[in-house]
Amino acid sequence: MKAHEIARLADGILVGDGDVEITHAADIGTANADSLSFSTSLEHVETLAGCVIVKQGSTQTAKAIVEVSDPRLAFSIACEILHPPKRSHAIHPTAVIADSAKIGDRATIGPNAVIGEEVAVGDDCYIAANVVIENGCTVGDRVTLHAGVVVGTDGFGFARDKDRYVKFPQIGTVVIENDVEVGANSTIDRGALGETRIGEGTKIDNLVQIAHNVSIGKRVVIAAQTGISGSTVIEDDCVIGGQVGMGDHARVQSGAVIGSQAGVLPGKIVRPGVWWGTPVQPLDEYKRQNAMVKGLARLRDEVKELKKRLS
Amino acid sequence: MKAHEIARLADGILVGDGDVEITHAADIGTANADSLSFSTSLEHVETLAGCVIVKQGSTQTAKAIVEVSDPRLAFSIACEILHPPKRSHAIHPTAVIADSAKIGDRATIGPNAVIGEEVAVGDDCYIAANVVIENGCTVGDRVTLHAGVVVGTDGFGFARDKDRYVKFPQIGTVVIENDVEVGANSTIDRGALGETRIGEGTKIDNLVQIAHNVSIGKRVVIAAQTGISGSTVIEDDCVIGGQVGMGDHARVQSGAVIGSQAGVLPGKIVRPGVWWGTPVQPLDEYKRQNAMVKGLARLRDEVKELKKRLS
Amino acid sequence: MKAHEIARLADGILVGDGDVEITHAADIGTANADSLSFSTSLEHVETLAGCVIVKQGSTQTAKAIVEVSDPRLAFSIACEILHPPKRSHAIHPTAVIADSAKIGDRATIGPNAVIGEEVAVGDDCYIAANVVIENGCTVGDRVTLHAGVVVGTDGFGFARDKDRYVKFPQIGTVVIENDVEVGANSTIDRGALGETRIGEGTKIDNLVQIAHNVSIGKRVVIAAQTGISGSTVIEDDCVIGGQVGMGDHARVQSGAVIGSQAGVLPGKIVRPGVWWGTPVQPLDEYKRQNAMVKGLARLRDEVKELKKRLS
Structure with missing residues (x-):
């Protein structure tokens, strides 16, 4: 070149x-x-x-x-x-592919990958070693799933019945759109009844947890070890830091940026802008509040001084 | 129907x-x-x-x-x-089962699962693809281990010796009782000398870490990405949110509910009730304290005003 | 004996x-x-x-x-x-080892482990079941990688181009020095252009994320579920708790101890000593500040009382 x-x-x-x-x-x-x-x-x-x-x-x-x-x-x-990615464009002989699975053209399927019944994998995908895609899930074109990713296991839902938990049905599916990349050992649960969806061009880091019925928009970036609870929606073009936790049924609006280790409460609507802390607040507020907490010793001394002057 | x-x-x-x-x-x-x-x-x-x-x-x-x-x-x-779970009730030909392992009736063992020496797996279990159960661990009846779960690797214990760490022996075992479900890519370490135990009917989400010698009671629910440090005890019927961290030798008493992202200090006893924050405190206290921090700007202004009036 | x-x-x-x-x-x-x-x-x-x-x-x-x-x-x-560790000193027949990989003497390679092209694994290593070591990575002598560990997948780096993310090249490597131990399902990304390095005698727990170009010194201890962002340096003999998050380009100086769930901001230099909280502060300061926040109700009451007396 x-x-x-x-x-x-x-x-x-x-x-x-x-x-x-x-x-x-x-x-x-x-x-x-x-x-x-x-x-x-x-x-x-x-x-x-x-x-x-x-x-x-x-x-x-x-x-x-x-x-x-x-x-x-x-x-x-x-x-x-x-430096084009090195790809075999082949299915490794140790991969376990269900007869009813459909694998697209030029897909690379790594050693010991497991592709379940009725799974559809698009063209030019890279499915790394030890990836598991469970029955019925759909993966678009040019998707990269790094080693150890698990797509489509049961979501985590139970109903309490006296002295046992009864499993809420986890019979939905996962749809991963085109050009998505998912990092090593991340887990994406199938929908309970509907689907879990990862939008086009979204990039997910390692050890991320995506729960049942989560809907992630297009071009979202999610850093490592973040966890998104059930039915939460992340709209297009959001950026989510690492180790963020989101409660269920929250909504992160398009263009929001959420700092690492932040916590989003269940049902919370996060508007566009930069957010920080647990529970999340706008970065400016977070900084102001943090400064205020750091200034507490001085405030306490001022109150002491006032008391002395008043006595 | x-x-x-x-x-x-x-x-x-x-x-x-x-x-x-x-x-x-x-x-x-x-x-x-x-x-x-x-x-x-x-x-x-x-x-x-x-x-x-x-x-x-x-x-x-x-x-x-x-x-x-x-x-x-x-x-x-x-x-x-x-919607009964779809099960083959068969051992997949790519699973690696040690000769000395005992597998119960109607168990389903997925592709590339690895079952070590002297492992006992009960009846009607579902051991998904790529699960690893290390030597000597015991799994009860009707247990579900989702893809990528690792049971019985060494706990994390070392003793410092001048310029190196010496491994503390990790020669105990893991006992998983009946009707337990463990989510994808979660890890459960063997006891150092004794056992790590997961009680009957307990449900554990994805990417959870259970350290050596932890004892979890019956019907406990633990959400994704939570980590429990060594020798901590969680009694029956507790509910633990996601991304919670627990220090070692803590005890969570029966019926306690711990909110997501909470932190339990080593040795802490968490009584029944709802707990929140790091370090954990009763939810009411946490809310009161949070409100107080949010009101700091007003408090500071009041102190300023008092100073002005006194001058 | x-x-x-x-x-x-x-x-x-x-x-x-x-x-x-x-x-x-x-x-x-x-x-x-x-x-x-x-x-x-x-x-x-x-x-x-x-x-x-x-x-x-x-x-x-x-x-x-x-x-x-x-x-x-x-x-x-x-x-x-x-209780010497039980080792087969053999390569399991289901392990997938690239022709160009070099495996040292007396190495134990577990079932379904995957060792990529040009990988070098030293003597007396224990590579457990389902471990993946991607192309070009180097592993020293007496290294233990527990089940499900992934070494050398792509780091998480992208550049935004109008309506898509372009992958920043992830063509570096990983070097794991002698006597390192890495816990189950942990992930260590390859360097983007240079290397990611884990120093001699360092011990890493389960579900830990090490990003591209991170450099970890000798005899560092990192507890479970901690995440280290890109290019961060941890010097020799540090102790890092569980669920700690570190931003990119931070530096933890030799001998620092960081408490569980702490957060280190990008670029932060953490000096020797004991650190706690998010963002991290010296433990003493953290405790003082925590006590001050807990005393807020009293402070507010004092201000109220002062106002009353002034009126």
Whole structure:
């Protein structure tokens, strides 16, 4: 790949030698003459990289410089070509695929993956080792399920009957739309009666729990170890931090950003904006309140002082 | 299944046509003429369901109505018959079962499950795909272990010796009693010297961590991503929310309810009642304290005003 | 094993009959005449144990007593000999090992484990059932990966491009140094461009998430369900509780101790000492602040009283 191709791909301005040949991507600090790298700083960073993608106005120098508005994005786009994912486009012989399952074209199914009855997996999917997709679930095109992901086990619903719990029926399904990625060992439960849905282009990190009947919109990002309780709705383009907990029947409106470790109470409606803490509140309020708590010692001293003056 | 059979099963009062034929369960909003549905509202809900289970006094109408005191429970009981779990009652050929393991009658063992030496699995168990039960653990009757569950790995115990950690022996076992259900990718460690025990009828959600020597009573409910540290005891009939963390050697007394994301300190005794927050406190106290923190700005303003008046 | 051998191994003082024969380790409460047990109390505990390891100055009696400075450590050291881990030192026939992977001497690879291309696994490793080690990762000697561990899946990095997320390249690797232990179903992501590293002798519990480019030092202890975000550094000899969340690019300095459920903000530097809460603060400050919040009702009453007196 040559520098001028990267400039074209990234819709950037080439400065320097467009014929610089690039073989791989690397961090700017460890790059060599064959490396493509990037910098988000406007200042020069010492580097051996043959080609560096930078922000317009940067003073960076290299054999080839590509100026763009978003260097990290441009670098990612170049890497889609430079480092395409290694895929076998084959079903590993140890995978267990039910006869009634339908697997799309060019799908890669890893060792020991288990695909249940009536499952549909779309084209160009990557289903990693030890993934389990239970009966009746639907997976779109270009979906990546990393190792150990479990899709479609029973949701967690029980009704108390004197001295035992009776299982509430968990007979729904899971629909994963196109271009979704789910991280290692995450779990997505089937709907109790209806469906659990993960919208197009949504990205989910490792060890995330998605309960029955949850509906997640398009292009939602959910970081590791977050848990979403039953029937909660996350609308399009939300960003959810790690270790967030959401109660059931909550609704996160389109464009909301929820900080890590936050807690959303059952039934809560989270409006667009940045949210933090347990129970979640707008970030500004959270910060104000946090500062106030930190100032409590002073407040207490002031009250003491007032009492003394009054006596 | 006919409406009058459902009324009999659910110990309810039939109103309307007892011969209405039902083939499946459905949400009241998506039901059709062959559906059994339920409503917890006393008001009428528009539905096409052939038979609806309702609370006594409800104004709901349908071809057949079954009046009960707990519609969700009655619906669950009817679904035990209407939608029995699909089971092969077979050991999948890819499962790896140690010669010395004993598997009960009618057990279903899924693909790639691994059952270690001297393990005992009871009758009518459902051991899903990729479950691992390590050497020497005991699983009762009618136990469900969902995909990816790991039972009986080493607990996490080490003793510091100058420049290394020495493993504290993890040579105990795990006992899972009858009618327990454990969610996908949850982990239950073996006892260090004694046993880790999960009591009869207890239900555990996905991605839950149960450490060595924990003892969980009967009919306990534990939601997703909760972690219980070593030697902690949870007595019968407790309800534990999601993402709760419990320190070691704590004791949760029978009937306690602990809200999601709560934190129980090591050694803490949690009495019956509803608990919340980190460290856990009674819900009422938690709410009072939360309200007080939210009122801090006003309190500070009052102190300012007092200072001004005193000057 | 005889009592005098234990005394020698543990560098302790033998009191009583050095020829007492011990066959296994047991809790002091359930021990019998063939048991080795230990007590951290200075007072006598009723026991049937043939040999008890105690603190110097203890009034404990038994056929054989071994006095040491750290009984739990001495007991652990004796158990390394008394209860060596049961290992097959074999590759299970159902394990899937890439042709280009290198497996060290005396390694035990469990059923259905998956070892990718160009992976190197050192000597005397224990790779449990269903573990996945993705392409190109390196595992040192005497490493234990418990069931369901996933090493080397893609980190979670994306760049937003109008109406889609473009994957930031995840083409780095994971290096696990010697004597590391990782608990069941934990996940360790590969570096985006560089490496993710787990230092020598570090012990990680179940369901822990280690993100791309994280660097963990030597002899670090991390309890269950903790999550470490991208590029964060944990230096040697830190102790991290359970359910802790760390933002990206944080640094935990050598010797720091972080309490369970704590939250470390992105970029935060955590100095040596004991830390607690979200966001983390020194334990003393946390306690002071907690007490202050608990005293808010009184403070409010005092302000009320002052207002009354001023009127």
